[in-house]
Amino acid sequence: MRVIYGPYEPDKPQFLQDGLSDVSNVYPAANGYRPVGAFSPITQSLPASFYGGASYVSSDGTGTLLGGTNANLYRYDGTAWVALMTSPTIPARWQFTQFGDLAIAVNGGVTQKVDLLANTVAPVPGAPTAHSVATVRDFVVYGQANGNAAMVQWSAFNNQDGNTLGVDQCGNQPMLTGGFVMGIVGGEYGLIIQRSRVVRMTYTGDPDVPFQFDEISANIGAISSYSIVQAGRMVFFLSDRGFMVCDGNEVKPIGLERVDATFFKQFPRATLSQMYAAVDPRRNTVAWSMPGSPGLILLYDWALDKWSPIRMMAGAIMSGFSTNASLDALDTLYPDGVDSIPYSLDDERFAGGDPLFLVINNDHAMGVLSGANISASLQTVLTEYAQGAVSRLRSVRPICDATAGVEVMFDARGRLGDPPTARAFTDLRPSGSMPVRASGRFISTRMTIAAGVPWSYVQGLDIEAVSGGTR
Numbered sequence: 336m337r338v339i340y341g342p343y344e345p346d347k348p349q350f351l352q353d354g355l356s357d358v359s360n361v362y363p364a365a366n367g368y369r370p371v372g373a374f375s376p377i378t379q380s381l382p383a384s385f386y387g388g389a390s391y392v393s394s395d396g397t398g399t400l401l402g403g404t405n406a407n408l409y410r411y412d413g414t415a416w417v418a419l420m421t422s423p424t425i426p427a428r429w430q431f432t433q434f435g436d437l438a439i440a441v442n443g444g445v446t447q448k449v450d451l452l453a454n455t456v457a458p459v460p461g462a463p464t465a466h467s468v469a470t471v472r473d474f475v476v477y478g479q480a481n482g483n484a485a486m487v488q489w490s491a492f493n494n495q496d497g498n499t500l501g502v503d504q505c506g507n508q509p510m511l512t513g514g515f516v517m518g519i520v521g522g523e524y525g526l527i528i529q530r531s532r533v534v535r536m537t538y539t540g541d542p543d544v545p546f547q548f549d550e551i552s553a554n555i556g557a558i559s560s561y562s563i564v565q566a567g568r569m570v571f572f573l574s575d576r577g578f579m580v581c582d583g584n585e586v587k588p589i590g591l592e593r594v595d596a597t598f599f600k601q602f603p604r605a606t607l608s609q610m611y612a613a614v615d616p617r618r619n620t621v622a623w624s625m626p627g628s629p630g631l632i633l634l635y636d637w638a639l640d641k642w643s644p645i646r647m648m649a650g651a652i653m654s655g656f657s658t659n660a661s662l663d664a665l666d667t668l669y670p671d672g673v674d675s676i677p678y679s680l681d682d683e684r685f686a687g688g689d690p691l692f693l694v695i696n697n698d699h700a701m702g703v704l705s706g707a708n709i710s711a712s713l714q715t716v717l718t719e720y721a722q723g724a725v726s727r728l729r730s731v732r733p734i735c736d737a738t739a740g741v742e743v744m745f746d747a748r749g750r751l752g753d754p755p756t757a758r759a760f761t762d763l764r765p766s767g768s769m770p771v772r773a774s775g776r777f778i779s780t781r782m783t784i785a786a787g788v789p790w791s792y793v794q795g796l797d798i799e800a801v802s803g804g805t806r
Contacts (some may be wrong), residue, residue: 336720337734337782339795340713346596349716350751350777355717357714362618362634365642367794368713371645373786374447374696378402378411381699387429388701390655390691393436393451396433398656398689401438401449403429408440408447410454419449419456428561431470432475432521439475441465446477448495461498463488464526467560469521473540474545475502476525478516485510485535487519488528489546491600504545508615510534513556518563520570526581527573531556533581552586555579558604559796564612564621565665569611569637571621578623578635590636594642597635611651613722616690624694632694647709649693654736714781717751721802725749727774728800731760732767733782734756735793739763740785742744743796747775 342363344354346355361368390400400411405425409416426443433439434725438449439459442591446462450457465488467478473493480488488507491497497505509517513532517615520526525546527721532554541543555574557563562573570581577595579586589599602625611624619638625631632645632652722728731743744759760771 336798336800337795338715338718338798339734340715340793342593342640343644344593345715346592346594349779350718352716354595354716355713356716356779358643358712359646360709360711361641361713361793363636363643364792365639366709368643369792370708370711370784370790372704373709374647374649374694374702374704375706376696376700376702377691377693378701379415381409381416381695382407383699385651385699386425387431387696388653388655388691388693388695389429389431389433389438389440389443390653391433391451392656395452397451399438399451399454400655400701401431401440401448403440403442408449408456410449414603417454419454422446423447427466429466430465430524432470433800434470434475437495439468439470439495441468441477442541443479459498459730462490463498465517467518469519469525471519471521472523473526476519476536478519480507480525483509484515485513485529487516492545504542508546509744510550513553516556517557517560518572520563520565522565522568524583526551526570526583528581529556530558530575531575533586533716535583545629551581551584557584557609559607559610560611561608561610562623564614564623566614566621566637571635573607573610573623580637589637589640590642594633603633611653613652613654613692616654616691616804617692619690622652622692624649626650636720645704647694647696648696650699653693653695653701654691655693656690658707708784709791710786711785711793712781712783715747715779717748717777717779719777720798720800725774725803725804726769726778728769728778728798730768730799731780731795732769733763733795734795734797735784736784737784737788737789737793739788740788742767742783742785743769743771744781744783745771745773746779746781747773748777749775751777 341353343358360371386405388402402409408419408664413561436451440447445641446459448459462481465477475490475495477488480486491503491505514530518528535549537547559573578590620636623633630649631645641672741763742761746755
């Protein structure tokens with residue numbers, strides 16, 4: 336009997352479904368799963384815990400990597416983090432948006448602008464304090480402006496320094512219903528994600544009333560500001576009802592009866608201020624991270640409509656671009672010369688402007704998941720291989736290109752409610768089969784592939800089973 340690995344859907348009953356009850360450390364694939372690499376640092380450690388970051392490419396093609404802590408804002412110069420400010424006040428997590436060759440940075444304190452060409456920072460004249468920021472067409476738009484949790488304010492037309500209300504289309508809009516403004520995402524139009532509402536912000540061209548506000552959702556909003564992430568025209572966030580996506584016209588659930596209940600069971604709502612969200616620019620994937628031992632990076636591939644979790648020691652995630660490493664920087668990093676560099680000079684560590692999915696580890700260093708494969712596991716739901724009868728399993732053949740380091744464990748029960756059992760087998764023979772001995776009416780399998788083992792895909796198991804009677 337061939338068992339093909341279906342989607343990761345732990346919220347569903349663990350019987351009579353085609354999904355998996357658990358997976359770990361794999362990427363979703365069209366007809367299976369692919370491995371996740373180990374953390375490989377591309378920066379030195381920040382001086383303190385990561386508190387928000389961003390990465391942008393300026394008009395001259397240079398990539399700039401910014402990292403914030405609760406004490407300062409830093410730029411990575413290819414060898415070290417360089418402080419951009421002197422003793423700033425930082426009430427909340429850093430949030431950023433690109434506006435031309437500037438990165439506008441907010442944190443609930445003085446709004447700053449980072450010049451991506453000159454590598455300097457200065458306050459934005461007259462700008463409100465804010466907890467979120469976005470670029471909507473030719474305007475910088477601020478959420479929770481000047482301490483008003485329900486206020487949205489925008490700059491003058493094409494001028495981040497124009498912040499006098501009523502002058503050159505600069506204005507504001509109180510959001511009278513829907514609760515706090517949890518976040519704003521930009522583009523051709525803006526989406527204002529409130530605590531219990533989503534509103535579309537459309538430019539009208541009228542100098543007196545430059546924006547029109549239309550409600551998209553009257554009863555769904557973000558439960559965490561830090562769950563909001565944008566991928567093109569899609570905006571993902573975590574609501575009271577679970578994970579959602581908004582395409583600018585409607586809000587749809589993506590985790591219902593799949594991962595929502597499992598996530599909320601593991602992470603109480605009081606912990607969601609620790610969440611980070613990011614898009615993997617090399618995959619059709621959005622991710623949410625939560626710290627822990629190990630932490631969780633929960634992936635959703637919107638093209639495949641499939642979920643998978645990565646469990647590793649990680650403090651945060653972000654998406655962006657690599658920073659340029661100069662020859663002087665390489666001399667500093669590798670004082671013994673070019674021949675001592677353990678990577679190709681074309682490696683993503685050194686190429687500026689390369690889109691990356693960045694993980695921040697517990698030592699506050701940024702890196703990519705490009706190392707050797709980490710340990711992976713996939714567990715099926717309970718299955719009746721012989722309906723109404725006990726099944727006796729004799730051998731399994733993993734449908735996977737790993738040739739070593741594979742273990743298959745069986746949970747065989749007489750009743751669905753019986754406690755789990757565990758019998759493991761590791762003898763993967765040159766023929767590709769593994770002799771096993773397990774029997775039960777309801778059987779679950781768990782395949783584990785050890786860390787460091789080379790493999791590129793896993794799709795399921797071929798199981799040799801015979802009926803062993805009805806007792």
